Amino acid sequence: MGLGPTLDTSEPLVLLNQTTRWNPFAMVPADSHRKVLAEMDLFSNHENKVAAIKKENFHVNEHDDINTGLNLVTHDRSSMGDGISSTEDENPTTNKLAKMQNELQKMNMENLKLKEMYIEVSNNYNALQMELVTLMQQQQQEQHTLRNASLDQQAAPKQLLELTSRDSSSEEKTLSASKNVVAAREDTPDSDAWTSNKAPKLTVPENTDEATMRKVRVSVRARSEASMISDGCQWRKYGQKMAKGNPCPRAYYRCTMAVGCPVRKQVQRLAEDQTILVTTYEGTHSHPLPPAAVAMASTTSAAATMLLSGSMSSAEHGFMNPNLLAQAIRPSSSSIATISASAPFPTVTLDLTHPPNNFQKVNSTAFEGHPSSQYIPSAAAMPLQAFHPGMYNQSRFAGFQLSHDKVSNQLIPHQIAPPQHQSQQPQTAFANSLSAITSDPNFTAALAAAITSIMGGNNANNESNNNNTH
DNA sequence: CGAGTTTGACCTGCGC
DNA sequence: GCGCAGGTCAAACTCG
Ligand SMILES: [Zn+2]
Numbered sequence: 353m354g355l356g357p358t359l360d361t362s363e364p365l366v367l368l369n370q371t372t373r374w375n376p377f378a379m380v381p382a383d384s385h386r387k388v389l390a391e392m393d394l395f396s397n398h399e400n401k402v403a404a405i406k407k408e409n410f411h412v413n414e415h416d417d418i419n420t421g422l423n424l425v426t427h428d429r430s431s432m433g434d435g436i437s438s439t440e441d442e443n444p445t446t447n448k449l450a451k452m453q454n455e456l457q458k459m460n461m462e463n464l465k466l467k468e469m470y471i472e473v474s475n476n477y478n479a480l481q482m483e484l485v486t487l488m489q490q491q492q493q494e495q496h497t498l499r500n501a502s503l504d505q506q507a508a509p510k511q512l513l514e515l516t517s518r519d520s521s522s523e524e525k526t527l528s529a530s531k532n533v534v535a536a537r538e539d540t541p542d543s544d545a546w547t548s549n550k551a552p553k554l555t556v557p558e559n560t561d562e563a564t565m566r567k568v569r570v571s572v573r574a575r576s577e578a579s580m581i582s583d584g585c586q587w588r589k590y591g592q593k594m595a596k597g598n599p600c601p602r603a604y605y606r607c608t609m610a611v612g613c614p615v616r617k618q619v620q621r622l623a624e625d626q627t628i629l630v631t632t633y634e635g636t637h638s639h640p641l642p643p644a645a646v647a648m649a650s651t652t653s654a655a656a657t658m659l660l661s662g663s664m665s666s667a668e669h670g671f672m673n674p675n676l677l678a679q680a681i682r683p684s685s686s687s688i689a690t691i692s693a694s695a696p697f698p699t700v701t702l703d704l705t706h707p708p709n710n711f712q713k714v715n716s717t718a719f720e721g722h723p724s725s726q727y728i729p730s731a732a733a734m735p736l737q738a739f740h741p742g743m744y745n746q747s748r749f750a751g752f753q754l755s756h757d758k759v760s761n762q763l764i765p766h767q768i769a770p771p772q773h774q775s776q777q778p779q780t781a782f783a784n785s786l787s788a789i790t791s792d793p794n795f796t797a798a799l800a801a802a803i804t805s806i807m808g809g810n811n812a813n814n815e816s817n818n819n820n821t822h
Numbered sequence: 823c824g825a826g827t828t829t830g831a832c833c834t835g836c837g838c
Numbered sequence: 839g840c841g842c843a844g845g846t847c848a849a850a851c852t853c854g
Binding site: 589590592593608 | 825826827828829
């Protein structure tokens with residue numbers, strides 16, 4: 353929280369730059385700025401709003417920067433002026449040098465402190481996130497157990513069927529998957545391929561849930577001219593295919609931030625609107641992530657969890673109560689996230705492109721009339737649409753604007769701000785919705801993650817890692 | 823020279 | 839069984 357302001361009041365430029373270099377997570381190449389331009393705009397649609405918001409804060413920040421900068425400069429100049437007035441040529445320069453060195457040392461010290469703070473916050477954040485995911489998974493498992501028990505009795509695995517929207521053939525898969533029995537998933541080709549390929553690395557204990565999660569896909573639609581949106585991760589392209597019914601090729605990437613990370617993504621432009629980039633994520637990272645990447649990653653995993661939980665519990669627990677959703681949507685009634693069990697993978701679609709209407713397409717595709725398709729408010733889009741400048745937490749917003757300052761994307765930890773924080777804000781309408789939404793932990797996670805993904809997504813512009821653009 | 827991309831071959835599942 | 843489509847592999851290539 354205090355990081356932003358703290359940074360602002362210290363020497364931002366130096367700090368930011370050094371932080372950029374220091375940050376172990378920062379995969380920002382030296383020429384990142386170039387790529388920023390090349391790869392922009394995960395949310396270009398909201399450019400105006402974002403820009404507006406951004407600017408406001410930007411100004412504040414800018415002023416801070418300018419102030420501090422001026423202070424420094426003033427110091428220098430005053431000292432220089434003294435030197436000049438004393439008509440000495442060497443002393444002033446040496447004095448100046450000494451002062452500058454002093455300043456530099458101070459900066460370094462402060463930088464160090466900030467680094468430590470950042471590391472701590474970052475670690476805390478990651479730990480919290482892990483905890484959250486674990487909790488969610490545990491919750492799921494409990495639900496699964498309960499459901500399976502009841503299913504065994506009823507012999508009518510309806511909810512599970514919803515997941516795959518396949519016929520009886522897929523029943524077993526789904527069942528086995530939801531039972532968290534990885535080994536039992538012998539007949540799912542995709543997972544097989546992925547697990548077998550990644551076999552050496554997939555020693556991850558959470559394998560069971562991961563296998564399930566890996567089946568779940570989270571696709572993000574965003575307007576972008578770039579060949580790929582940056583999400584804070586490092587990706588390596590391993591294939592490209594012409595997809596049927598789409599003049600644009602589909603590119604396949606896998607995460608290279610850690611050897612054996614099972615996360616993959618597909619990037620493809622929409623046939624109907626080639627300015628829209630559809631990025632589909634699959635899997636969960638098996639390694640620590642930079643904040644920017646955490647945002648998207650947690651969005652993915654949370655959304656996946658949400659989908660599973662939602663699909664499975666919707667019947668009984670009323671997860672994602674439509675009314676509640678409607679309430680949640682209202683303030684930002686434009687962008688929509690869709691949960692769809694369309695074959696072959698259950699998919700959550702975050703539509704960060706324009707307003708309405710779009711989501712209907714997604715939903716209607718290849719869907720066999722299963723009721724598991726649910727509309728949920730696009731958590732990611734909400735902040736853009738509904739947040740007012742005042743609603744942003746200082747820290748997160750600081751991160752946001754900093755990122756647009758193109759100085760550094762890593763300085764501010766993109767915390768998944770507890771939604772409670774947001775409801776603390778005076779603005780009522782959205783806060784109400786938020787608090788309503790927050791009643792569901794899964795959605796909370798997704799929401800929070802998605803919110804941070806806004807920051808992260810924008811921030812991540814600094815750290816594009818694909819060389820496709822050149 | 824290593825890391826990443828390109829691209830044709832290959833594998834697998836699915837529908838006919 | 840065959841063809842198609844989605845997905846992956848891996849050799850060749852490019853780039854810094
Ligand atoms: Zn990864």
